[in-house]
Amino acid sequence: MIVEEIVNKLGLQVVAPGDIAQEVTGGYAADLLSCVMAKAKAGNVWVTLQAHPNVIAVASLLNLAAVIVSEGMKPDLETVERAQENRVTLLSSPHTTFAVVGQLTKLGVGGDS
Amino acid sequence: MTDHTDVEVSKLQELVYELKIEDVMKREVVTVAPQTSMREFKELLRLKRISGAPVVEDGKLVGIISLEDLIKALEDGEMDNLVGSKMTCGVETLCSDDSAVQAVNRMARFGYGRFPVVDRSGKLVGILTRGDILRGLLRRLEVNYREEEIQRYRASHIFQDIVSDRTSLILRYQVQGKDFRQGGAASSKIKRAIERLGGGPPIARRVGVAAYEAEMNLVIHTDRGGEIRVEIQPDRVYILAEDQGPGISDIEQALQPGFSTAPEWIRELGFGAGMGLLNIKHCTDRMKLDSKLGVGTRLEMWFHIPPPESAPKQKEDLL
Numbered sequence: 429m430i431v432e433e434i435v436n437k438l439g440l441q442v443v444a445p446g447d448i449a450q451e452v453t454g455g456y457a458a459d460l461l462s463c464v465m466a467k468a469k470a471g472n473v474w475v476t477l478q479a480h481p482n483v484i485a486v487a488s489l490l491n492l493a494a495v496i497v498s499e500g501m502k503p504d505l506e507t508v509e510r511a512q513e514n515r516v517t518l519l520s521s522p523h524t525t526f527a528v529v530g531q532l533t534k535l536g537v538g539g540d541s
Numbered sequence: 542m543t544d545h546t547d548v549e550v551s552k553l554q555e556l557v558y559e560l561k562i563e564d565v566m567k568r569e570v571v572t573v574a575p576q577t578s579m580r581e582f583k584e585l586l587r588l589k590r591i592s593g594a595p596v597v598e599d600g601k602l603v604g605i606i607s608l609e610d611l612i613k614a615l616e617d618g619e620m621d622n623l624v625g626s627k628m629t630c631g632v633e634t635l636c637s638d639d640s641a642v643q644a645v646n647r648m649a650r651f652g653y654g655r656f657p658v659v660d661r662s663g664k665l666v667g668i669l670t671r672g673d674i675l676r677g678l679l680r681r682l683e684v685n686y687r688e689e690e691i692q693r694y695r696a697s698h699i700f701q702d703i704v705s706d707r708t709s710l711i712l713r714y715q716v717q718g719k720d721f722r723q724g725g726a727a728s729s730k731i732k733r734a735i736e737r738l739g740g741g742p743p744i745a746r747r748v749g750v751a752a753y754e755a756e757m758n759l760v761i762h763t764d765r766g767g768e769i770r771v772e773i774q775p776d777r778v779y780i781l782a783e784d785q786g787p788g789i790s791d792i793e794q795a796l797q798p799g800f801s802t803a804p805e806w807i808r809e810l811g812f813g814a815g816m817g818l819l820n821i822k823h824c825t826d827r828m829k830l831d832s833k834l835g836v837g838t839r840l841e842m843w844f845h846i847p848p849p850e851s852a853p854k855q856k857e858d859l860l
Contacts, residue, residue, distance in 0.1 A: 432554075445558040461757075462816035465750050466823070470742070478811045482757075485725025489732055489749040491742065506722060514729065515555070 429535065431494045431517055434473065438531050440496060443503055444511035444518040450493045455537045457529050461486050468492060473537065475528045479503040481510045488514040498525040556681050557674075562644055563637040565677030566658045566667035572597040573606060575625030579614040582606060582624055595657045595665055596628045602657055602665045604628035634659045637666050641674050696737035700775045710738070710773045716759040718766040718786070721810060727769055728752035731780075738773060744846050748778055751824040751842050754817040755782035758840070761807055762786055767837075778844040789832035796822070796830075 432448040434440070442448075453471030458464050459478050468474055470491040476483065479501040487495045494517040497503060503511075503518060511518040521528050529539075573582055573594050586592065586608065593607035606628040614620055614627055635644050635656045644656065648671060658667040700708055712734060714727035732749030740748075752769065759767040759782060767784025789795050796818050803813025822828055825842040832838040 445555070447555055448558070449554050459811050460814035460816070461811045462754065462814040462820055465754065466816055466820045470746065476811075480810060481722055482724050482810070482812075485729055485753065488729055489725070489753050490746065 429537065431473070434494070434532070434535065434537070435519060437535055438521065438528070440519040440521050442517070443497070443520050444508050444516065446494070446511070446515040446517035448517055450517070452493045452537055455529065455532050455539050457525050457539075465490070467540065469540075473532065475525050475532070477501055477525060479507060481507045483507065484510040484514055484516050484518070487516045493517065494519055496521055496528055498523060498528050556678055556685075557642045557645065558640050560641040560674075560677055560681060561637070562635050562639050562641060562658055562669055563667070564681075565641060565673045566637070566669040567673060568667045570595060570657075570665065570668045572665065573624050574598060575603060575623060575628070577624045578621055579611060579624060579627060580620045583611055583620070586611065593655075595632070595668070596624055597665050600664050602632060602634065602659055602663065604630045605632045605657065632657060635669060636661065641677065644669055644674060693737055693739075696734075697739035699738065707774070712771040712773070714756075714769040714771075716756050716766045716769060718760060718763040720760060720766070724757055724760045725753055728756045731769070731771055734771070735773070735778065740846060744778075744844065747824040748780070748844055751821045751828075751844075752780060752782075754821045755780065755840055755842070757812060758782070758817055758838075759784055759786070761803055761812055762838075776846050776848070778846065780842040780844075782840040782842075783837065785837040788834040788836055788838055789830070790834050792830055792832060 429452050430449050431452060434452060435442060435448065451471060452473055453469060455473045455475065456464060456468040457475040459476050461482060464474060464486055468490050471493045473494045473496055474487060474492050475496045475498055477498055479497045483495055484507060496519045498521050500520065500522040508518065571585065571589050571591055571594050573585060573596055575596055575598055585594065593605060595602055596604040596606055606624050610627045614622060633647065633651055633653065633656060635647065635658050637658050637660050647656065648654070655668060655670045657665055658669050660666050699710065712731065714730065716727055717723060728749055731752045732745050735745040735748050756769060763784045763786030765785065767782060767786065770781045772779040794800055798819050799815040801813040801815035807813045818830070821842060826845050827843040829841040
């Protein structure tokens with residue numbers, strides 16, 4: 429499954445498009461950046477409440493497929509610009525992290541078990 | 542479909558979002574005033590070899606007139622009527638700062654082959670056809686491809702081109718204390734440097750993650766920041782992160798998972814999970830942490846770059 433399919437199926441808002449044809453290898457959810465650094469794998473989608481520029485740094489370093497910001501949190505302009513610069517796909521959902529992860533699971537996007 | 546085509550398609554899709562309409566539209570547009578007669582309009586079509594034109598009054602787009610409208614006027618014997626009375630009003634337009642993907646979508650939705658392009662104030666600034674988008678995409682693809690090739694080529698040949706008994710490249714980055722906005726900037730650059738120098742994604746990721754944690758430690762725990770020094774050799778990378786900050790009172794304790802001295806406001810940003818040094822340990826082949834309370838901290842990290850063929854898998858699995 430590619431990022432674009434997830435965007436369409438979950439009706440996510442595209443805040444900044446990166447490589448939307450990137451293959452998604454799985455998912456990870458957390459708000460602590462060091463946990464993401466340790467556990468998220470390349471090509472994962474990351475669901476988080478955090479919406480500041482460091483989120484983009486983390487996603488870019490890990491080659492994540494996309495970041496989904498949950499609960500309708502609005503990334504500031506700098507975060508969006510940073511995402512564009514680093515070609516990180518930044519998405520937004522009005523739902524809670526829990527609900528987004530549930531939707532992803534239904535689509536067959538798995539986590540580490 | 543082969544892997545190669547997959548890459549091409551994704552690159553194109555990216556570009557179609559990135560490319561702005563103003564980058565690809567034609568800027569010279571033949572326009573007519575509403576006061577032009579249909580007879581004069583017919584001459585214009587003949588001379589300019591076009592099949593229609595936007596109607597503009599005081600720089601503002603007011604309508605569009607086409608060959609079809611002209612034929613109707615001919616049939617009805619209304620060639621002396623004005624363009625303003627025969628044109629189509631309420632024209633679908635595109636905005637010059639929209640992305641090309643919006644143009645593609647609108648062309649598909651309305652079935653029109655060409656769209657007048659206006660700026661935010663409604664002033665006509667150009668015209669866009671499918672051909673313009675295609676040409677723009679091809680041009681951008683070519684430029685991107687060439688730039689990346691050149692950069693990669695230049696960087697990856699440093700170690701071959703410059704001959705010495707032991708060549709190393711040293712990169713220095715100043716990190717500001719408490720500047721969360723810039724946090725991660727140095728490590729992103731370090732990761733990109735490793736990639737440009739020909740390091741594969743696994744080693745670039747390991748170095749990037751370790752450098753990020755070290756960088757954020759400087760941001761979070763010092764007021765005056767510190768320096769990250771990266772020494773790159775063909776087979777190894779060495780990083781030194783040094784500061785004159787508060788120092789660590791108990792290094793054993795600092796290495797425990799979950800132990801953190803970060804204040805509440807920093808934790809709310811998602812930092813201070815007490816995992817940073819542990820992440821560094823996992824990503825490096827060796828690390829050394831020296832610190833003196835009130836004097837500063839020195840963090841040293843070593844990475845082996847596996848030779849291209851027989852890359853050992855043990856560390857990569859963690860990432």
